Amino acid sequence: MRLAVGGGTISHHRGAGPADIKLLFPRPSMVNAMFAGTGNPIPTKGFNRISWLKGPFTQITDRLTHHLRHTPELLADPDYARVNTTLTLHLAAYSMAEIGNRDPIGRRIAAGMPDGDIQLAVRDDAALILRARGGRLSVHEGVSPTRRATMVFADLDSAGAVLRGEVATYTALGRGDIEPSGYVPLLDKMNKLLGLVPRYLA
Structure with missing residues (x-):
């Protein structure tokens, strides 16, 4: 994968390609x-830019850690809670795709998923698409015009509480904080994948 940095933004791209810095991870x-700050990759290109990894890149990853490793005190700040919830939604979606494509149990679940788009969204806010095609999963930004199923959170507070495990999914459903609709088999398989996410993320 590649990260493209420029113009005050960072974008993620799958696959190899031209790059100014190349990092190798044999294991x-x-x-x-590297992300824990206890080791380093092997640079194969861009030796003169390594200082960027020790400076701005480290600052970005430290900020990411700050927003994902929440505490009750931090979540009391509405701005912090908004960023935490948005990041957690993305983390959950992309994790489900990777687990469905790579984890042995996840691959069996994904293989049984009918083709289709599942819309994951917070009303009037973030929107992601979990796409199943031929037993493979991918994540895309935005709203799917051909979605077969949806899971929409009423608001950021509701999404954050469920995604952080503070409120059980069934409780949120009963309160109307989550609105599932569409093709139930897709949602059922997605929920099974979501249940595997904590195995990899602490």
């Missing part, structure tokens, strides 16, 4: 070590 544990 998966080296990726975790």
Whole structure:
């Protein structure tokens, strides 16, 4: 994968391609070590830009950690809660796709998913698409005009409470904080994938 940095934005792109800095991770544990600040990758290109990894890149990842490792005190700030919930929604969606494509149990679940788009959204806010095609999953930004199922959270507070595990899904459903609709088998398989996410994320 590649990160394109410029003009005050960062975008993610799948696959290899031209890059100014190239980092090699011979083992998966080296990726975790880099983000934990306990190890380094092997640079194969862009040696003169390594200082960027130790400076701005580290600052960005530290900020990401700040927003994802919440505390009750931090969540009391509405701006912090908004960023935390938005990041958590993205994290959950992309994690489900990776688990469905790579985890042995996840692959079996994804293989049984009918083709179609599941719209994941917070009303009047963030919107993501979990797309199933031929047993493979991908995530896309925005609203799907051909969605077969939807799971819409009433607001950011409701989404955050469910995604952080503070409120059970069934409780949120009973209160009307989540509105599922559409093709039930897709939603059922998605929920099974969502249940596997905590195995990988602490």
